[in-house]
Amino acid sequence: MSVCEKYFPEEPAGPHTASAVPGPQSQRAIQSLGQVFDSRPAYFVADYTRSVGNYIADVDGNLYLDVYAQIASIPLGYNNPALVAAAKSDRMVSAIVNRPALGNFPGSDTEHIIRDLLKVAPQGQDKMWSGLSGADANELAFKAAFMWYQLKRRGAGAAFSAHETASVMKNQAPGAPDLAILSFQRAFHGRLFASASATCSKPIHKMDLPAFNWPKAEFPAYKYPLEAHRDANSREDARCLAIVDTLLKSWNVPIAAVLVEPIQSEGGDNHASAAFFQGLRDLTLAHGALLIVDEVQTGVGATGKMWAHEHFDLEPKPDMVTFLKKFQSAGYYYHDPALTPAQPYRQFNTWCGDPARMILAGAIGHEIVEHDLAKQAARVGDYLYGKLAKMADKYPDYLADLRGKDRATFIAWTFKTPQLRDRFLADMKTVGINIGGCADDSVRLRPTLVFEEKHADVLVAGIEKVLLGY
Amino acid sequence: MSVCEKYFPEEPAGPHTASAVPGPQSQRAIQSLGQVFDSRPAYFVADYTRSVGNYIADVDGNLYLDVYAQIASIPLGYNNPALVAAAKSDRMVSAIVNRPALGNFPGSDTEHIIRDLLKVAPQGQDKMWSGLSGADANELAFKAAFMWYQLKRRGAGAAFSAHETASVMKNQAPGAPDLAILSFQRAFHGRLFASASATCSKPIHKMDLPAFNWPKAEFPAYKYPLEAHRDANSREDARCLAIVDTLLKSWNVPIAAVLVEPIQSEGGDNHASAAFFQGLRDLTLAHGALLIVDEVQTGVGATGKMWAHEHFDLEPKPDMVTFLKKFQSAGYYYHDPALTPAQPYRQFNTWCGDPARMILAGAIGHEIVEHDLAKQAARVGDYLYGKLAKMADKYPDYLADLRGKDRATFIAWTFKTPQLRDRFLADMKTVGINIGGCADDSVRLRPTLVFEEKHADVLVAGIEKVLLGY
Numbered sequence: 043m044s045v046c047e048k049y050f051p052e053e054p055a056g057p058h059t060a061s062a063v064p065g066p067q068s069q070r071a072i073q074s075l076g077q078v079f080d081s082r083p084a085y086f087v088a089d090y091t092r093s094v095g096n097y098i099a100d101v102d103g104n105l106y107l108d109v110y111a112q113i114a115s116i117p118l119g120y121n122n123p124a125l126v127a128a129a130k131s132d133r134m135v136s137a138i139v140n141r142p143a144l145g146n147f148p149g150s151d152t153e154h155i156i157r158d159l160l161k162v163a164p165q166g167q168d169k170m171w172s173g174l175s176g177a178d179a180n181e182l183a184f185k186a187a188f189m190w191y192q193l194k195r196r197g198a199g200a201a202f203s204a205h206e207t208a209s210v211m212k213n214q215a216p217g218a219p220d221l222a223i224l225s226f227q228r229a230f231h232g233r234l235f236a237s238a239s240a241t242c243s244k245p246i247h248k249m250d251l252p253a254f255n256w257p258k259a260e261f262p263a264y265k266y267p268l269e270a271h272r273d274a275n276s277r278e279d280a281r282c283l284a285i286v287d288t289l290l291k292s293w294n295v296p297i298a299a300v301l302v303e304p305i306q307s308e309g310g311d312n313h314a315s316a317a318f319f320q321g322l323r324d325l326t327l328a329h330g331a332l333l334i335v336d337e338v339q340t341g342v343g344a345t346g347k348m349w350a351h352e353h354f355d356l357e358p359k360p361d362m363v364t365f366l367k368k369f370q371s372a373g374y375y376y377h378d379p380a381l382t383p384a385q386p387y388r389q390f391n392t393w394c395g396d397p398a399r400m401i402l403a404g405a406i407g408h409e410i411v412e413h414d415l416a417k418q419a420a421r422v423g424d425y426l427y428g429k430l431a432k433m434a435d436k437y438p439d440y441l442a443d444l445r446g447k448d449r450a451t452f453i454a455w456t457f458k459t460p461q462l463r464d465r466f467l468a469d470m471k472t473v474g475i476n477i478g479g480c481a482d483d484s485v486r487l488r489p490t491l492v493f494e495e496k497h498a499d500v501l502v503a504g505i506e507k508v509l510l511g512y
Numbered sequence: 513m514s515v516c517e518k519y520f521p522e523e524p525a526g527p528h529t530a531s532a533v534p535g536p537q538s539q540r541a542i543q544s545l546g547q548v549f550d551s552r553p554a555y556f557v558a559d560y561t562r563s564v565g566n567y568i569a570d571v572d573g574n575l576y577l578d579v580y581a582q583i584a585s586i587p588l589g590y591n592n593p594a595l596v597a598a599a600k601s602d603r604m605v606s607a608i609v610n611r612p613a614l615g616n617f618p619g620s621d622t623e624h625i626i627r628d629l630l631k632v633a634p635q636g637q638d639k640m641w642s643g644l645s646g647a648d649a650n651e652l653a654f655k656a657a658f659m660w661y662q663l664k665r666r667g668a669g670a671a672f673s674a675h676e677t678a679s680v681m682k683n684q685a686p687g688a689p690d691l692a693i694l695s696f697q698r699a700f701h702g703r704l705f706a707s708a709s710a711t712c713s714k715p716i717h718k719m720d721l722p723a724f725n726w727p728k729a730e731f732p733a734y735k736y737p738l739e740a741h742r743d744a745n746s747r748e749d750a751r752c753l754a755i756v757d758t759l760l761k762s763w764n765v766p767i768a769a770v771l772v773e774p775i776q777s778e779g780g781d782n783h784a785s786a787a788f789f790q791g792l793r794d795l796t797l798a799h800g801a802l803l804i805v806d807e808v809q810t811g812v813g814a815t816g817k818m819w820a821h822e823h824f825d826l827e828p829k830p831d832m833v834t835f836l837k838k839f840q841s842a843g844y845y846y847h848d849p850a851l852t853p854a855q856p857y858r859q860f861n862t863w864c865g866d867p868a869r870m871i872l873a874g875a876i877g878h879e880i881v882e883h884d885l886a887k888q889a890a891r892v893g894d895y896l897y898g899k900l901a902k903m904a905d906k907y908p909d910y911l912a913d914l915r916g917k918d919r920a921t922f923i924a925w926t927f928k929t930p931q932l933r934d935r936f937l938a939d940m941k942t943v944g945i946n947i948g949g950c951a952d953d954s955v956r957l958r959p960t961l962v963f964e965e966k967h968a969d970v971l972v973a974g975i976e977k978v979l980l981g982y
Contacts, residue, residue: 082856236705386552
């Protein structure tokens with residue numbers, strides 16, 4: 043019996059379509075919700091009580107195979123019984139009703155909760171700080187980076203100067219220093235102000251927001267299939283690393299950290315080689331900047347390893363690794379004690395995370411290890427990639443630049459035009475498959491970790507059915 | 513039987529002290545936790561399973577009357593049975609394990625959840641947008657304000673220009689415009705980058721963070737007792753409003769919104785009059801800026817009204833009201849449809865809030881209305897204020913500038929020196945009372961909404977006991 047069958051004996055064999063999408067019930071509910079909440083982005087209204095495993099139900103009786111999974115966020119399928127047990131546990135109930143200010147009044151179970159998250163930490167990381175959203179996780183990491191950078195400049199043990207304490211209250215240097223985070227074109231790191239200043243995937247994400255003047259390097263744009271373009275792609279790595287080197291040397295303000303996704307997800311599932319990432323690691327060391335790896339979307343098993351950057355065997359390990367989505371709990375891992383600010387109450391806020399969501403993350407990590415679900419994702423991903431590669435030969439306009447080989451189910455491909463892509467995303471729902479896009483012209487697969495070969499078959503059949511109509 | 517007795521028949525009659533604070537068990541646990549998490553700000557390690565109502569237990573067997581309540585965040589007492597029931601409900605379990613991306617895939621219960629929060633919305637507000645932390649709530653409101661401001665400038669229906677879409681990707685104007693939020697000296701609005709740029713209470717909150725060049729007006733500094741200084745305080749209002757007027761007219765970049773706390777909390781429980789706030793409302797209207805009221809700490813009943821700014825009867829109502837803490841769920845209320853961005857996916861992120869925490873907020877709101885707990889807080893606050901006013905005559909060095917008359921239990925006072933204040937905060941724990949400070953020299957009371965006269969008596973006796981030793 044497969045892991046999925048053990049969790050979900052009642053999971054159906056395939057999708058069920060009962061109405062157009064969105065159906066009449068969904069349309070009514072979206073309109074009504076719109077009176078009090080921005081419901082314009084809603085695709086349909088879900089019935090989560092009837093959703094199960096890899097299948098999401100809507101209020102019109104449709105049941106979709108879900109390979110988007112709440113924007114890459116459902117780790118172990120809908121209504122997973124192991125997570126239901128965690129949600130019903132006494133410690134979860136207490137975390138919900140007695141939400142502690144974890145910094146001032148940690149509970150007797152706080153260390154246990156945190157150590158459960160550390161059990162699945164990236165290689166080399168042994169401490170963490172917790173937050174609430176992906177943007178929050180990244181901005182908390184920025185804070186740690188800027189404090190670390192200024193500590194270096196100020197000298198260990200040095201107190202804040204009177205000039206610093208006075209100027210910071212006016213939002214002026216030196217207390218509020220001109221420092222930057224370097225990120226990449228096509229990167230997505232969140233939509234608050236500092237995180238949006240690091241984001242560079244689409245104008246709509248940040249239009250009209252005041253921004254910090256932070257630089258963007260180019261992220262490699264590879265030619266596919268990779269095997270056929272080794273030399274060109276290697277030159278592309280070198281070209282992009284040279285840009286990073288130049289920016290680190292010559293940007294108009296000092297750069298405290300380089301921030302990068304192991305796979306640029308929102309920006310188009312853009313991959314880069316282990317050599318590129320090791321090159322980044324080397325450049326940050328050479329220039330005295332930190333390396334922050336944003337694993338908000340790539341982390342927690344979906345690429346066949348618990349953390350996607352572990353594919354690169356970086357040495358030394360990244361300085362900080364941010365997380366959320368499939369982990370359901372936000373924050374960053376780190377290992378260097380110098381990244382804990384020298385004074386308390388600097389990396390601090392009322393709650394310092396949400397123990398309820400952290401308890402859930404502990405349960406998610408436990409299940410992934412217990413059932414070796416990252417390895418299973420790798421196996422299923424290989425199976426699915428093989429099928430898609432064959433289809434790609436048949437439908438070159440609809441399945442170009444297939445990406446994600448050896449990255450489990452973290453697979454994407456490109457359409458000839460954004461219009462074709464958008465039509466495909468909509469048509470897939472009509473055959474009972476909920477699937478998502480990235481960039482303007484690509485599709486990204488983000489199934490759960492209990493997505494197995496039989497689900498891959500349903501997905502492939504659905505794609506074939508839609509493409510046959512084109 | 514009082515509301516508290518109904519909720520907590522087992523609540524003890526007073527605190528119990530069993531060890532020094534922190535006790536040996538707490539000290540060991542704080543040190544151990546410190547290996548993986550910054551535990552330096554921990555006062556003690558709590559045992560939340562043994563905490564009840566207004567009393568928090570620690571792992572050394574101490575039981576404290578808690579008038580700090582997780583930095584003003586526990587609404588209805590520890591292990592409140594009504595909230596335990598909400599936490600055990602099927603819809604809570606589903607919200608925990610099937611966390612939806614509320615924007616793309618709202619659930620069949622999403623509108624119901626949101627309408628429960630709107631039942632206790634501030635007067636005049638009928639829509640909301642949800643976030644995750646207080647800083648997040650404020651920054652989401654900033655985003656809405658900047659998008660609104662640029663829409664006005666661009667003209668309704670106008671598309672983004674090519675110059676805007678190109679420049680925003682480089683973090684440059686006009687796509688990333690130079691716009692500001694005006695806040696006040698001594699204000700606290702959070703510790704992420706934009707929120708920290710609006711915060712101005714202590715250097716430690718924002719030292720070493722790059723900041724936006726946003727202006728700070730002066731917040732009124734009143735003379736106490738208020739009755740004896742009416743004219744001087746009224747002149748202070750006029751002086752501070754004139755500063756706001758000047759900044760709105762002459763700051764080097766346009767100001768999209770004025771952000772203000774109804775009572776500056778972290779910054780010292782600084783109060784201002786209804787006339788001052790109406791003056792602010794008038795100035796924002798005159799200069800085409802929005803008024804954002806930050807009710808993160810003041811909201812949800814603690815001042816004797818559901819929302820503290822309702823004491824001011826502002827007309828027209830504020831444009832946005834941000835919330836969190838006692839509501840356990842973050843976001844902002846608003847009413848003007850023009851504050852919903854003209855395009856979807858602009859005020860958007862993966863989860864758009866946490867329905868689990870929103871379900872809890874709905875239950876909290878329901879209990880407050882059902883038991884009229886804001887009114888009860890007003891009654892108990894009057895009782896407590898009267899007792900403290902008498903003590904203030906006796907201990908002028910330790911109980912100066914008593915603040916919070918007619919603001920229920922939202923009471924604070926000032927010590928002659930920061931050293932005396934710090935000593936008092938520590939000594940209060942030794943008599944079994946957990947109490948918190950604000951600014952450098954003040955104490956703030958932030959009990960739950962089930963804090964009654966008998967608890968006020970325990971608090972007053974504890975204060976008296978400590979002060980007698982000075």
